[in-house]
Amino acid sequence: MAKRRESDLLGELDVPAEAYYGIQTFRGLENFQLTGKKLSDYPEFVYGLAVVKQGAAAANNELGLLDNKTYKAIKKACEEIRSGKLIEQFSLDMIQGGAGTSANMNANEVIANRALEILGYKKGEYAKCHPNNHVNMAQSTNDAYPSGAKFGLVLVNKKLIAEVRELVASFRKKAKELGKHIKMGRTQLQDAVPMTYEQEFESYAASIEDEIKKLEAVEKNFYVLNMGATAIGTGINSDPAYPKAVAKHLSAITGLPITTAKNLIAATNDTSDFVTYSSELKRLAVKLSKICNDLRLLSSGPRTGIAEIQLPPRQPGSSIMPGKVNPVIPEAMSQISFRVIGNDLTVTLAAEAGQLELNVFEPVMLYAIYESVELLINGMKMLRVECVDGIVGNFERGQELVRNSISIVTALNPVIGYGAATSVAKAALQENRSVYDLILERKLLDKATLDKLLRPENMTKPQPLKKK
DSSP states (O other): OOEEEEEETTEEEEEETTOSSOHHHHHHHHHOOOSSOBGGGSHHHHHHHHHHHHHHHHHHHHTTSSOHHHHHHHHHHHHHHHTTTTGGGOOOBSSOSSTTHHHHHHHHHHHHHHHHHHHTOOTTOTTTSOIIIIITTTOOHHHHHHHHHHHHHHHHHHHHHHHHHHHHHHHHHHHHHHTTOEEEEEETTEEEEEEEHHHHHHHHHHHHHHHHHHHHHHHGGGGEEOTTOTTTSSOTTSOTTHHHHHHHHHHHHHOSOOEEOSOHHHHHHOOHHHHHHHHHHHHHHHHHHHHHHHHHHHTOOSSSSOOSEEOOOOSBOOSSSTTOBOOHHHHHHHHHHHHHHHHHHHHHHHHHTOBTTBOTTHHHHHHHHHHHHHHHHHHHHHHHHHTGGGOEEOHHHHHHHHHTOGGGGGGGHHHHOHHHHHHHHHHHHHHTOOHHHHHHHTTSSOHHHHHHHTSHHHHSSOOOOOOO
């Protein structure tokens, strides 16, 4: 394999001649083989780094610090990367020491070498376009890396929101399909009061739908960047006019209302925007797992459980028990949720462990967040297509459980009083009899009135109470 020799602070190394990355990326590849997940596995992250480099080059060109010819070559290289080209050149592990320096230099080197080709030079002829002097001008890893990550997260967050909308629509459609058939509502795993299938499934839709606005809200935190901070927030090696100029160009490139943080030192050492976003991912995961717990309970049985719904069978459930089918899709979704919840703890601990003017643990934070988003997108699609869309209501079973439940006496409280209702419930439980029969036997209500009160539509929504 042909090689080219490059040098850095530590000495010289031979880099594959055809590679667009350079010596510092090569060292990162040698040092960090940890997760099996590469930068290229999250192309939105790579896109974000290219956005940052393009915006920085545009600002430096506007300020007269980067010549037109070099700027245009860098711009074209960045645009190619943003379109998905050269993605294979970003093969560094997502977790790395150095606060993301390897990732930042990966972007600098790939862009520089592609720009050299555009200018008519060979890879490695850095006198004409240098990874640090030109591509990384007025930047540090400490502002370019988190800013690039934020641009990437804006993209994946929009994909996440789109999948949330799809799942909401699926639950809402299923609610309408199951309709006003009656079933038991439960609290503390005990019979509570009746409700409709539609009410239960609409509640799932509403619960998840609430997360859309929250995801949109936390995304806005990513529009505030620390570009211009350079190393620690003092802006060393950048022009005083650079922060405003780079924000303007980044806004033009992305169409987002990008602003510069008011205090660049604080913005460089404070990773709370990532903490906030991760927390919202956890919140969504918790809701999804709770709903999946419900689906597993409601479909339990099929002969000895609740069995009010039937989940679509997806695979045999046992290597020893013939005929057994397990709720594998909700189970998988819950496990995804557990992972997201664990990732949130990772982000929290990494954010807390930051010291002085920089948090060096941003790589593990970003790895955890990007993984969580990917898992949630894939998991919600699985849940929607493989489970929710195919749920069937066991309406006879739902009605049977309501009819035999002692808790329907709750609907009679306003008419016969709490004391009488309690007495009936106790007798029904002790004598293994129905509430309906005991009410008639004790002549607490006539049959017509009782039937009216126990109509499904009267037990599943508010009714006018008799005024004293």
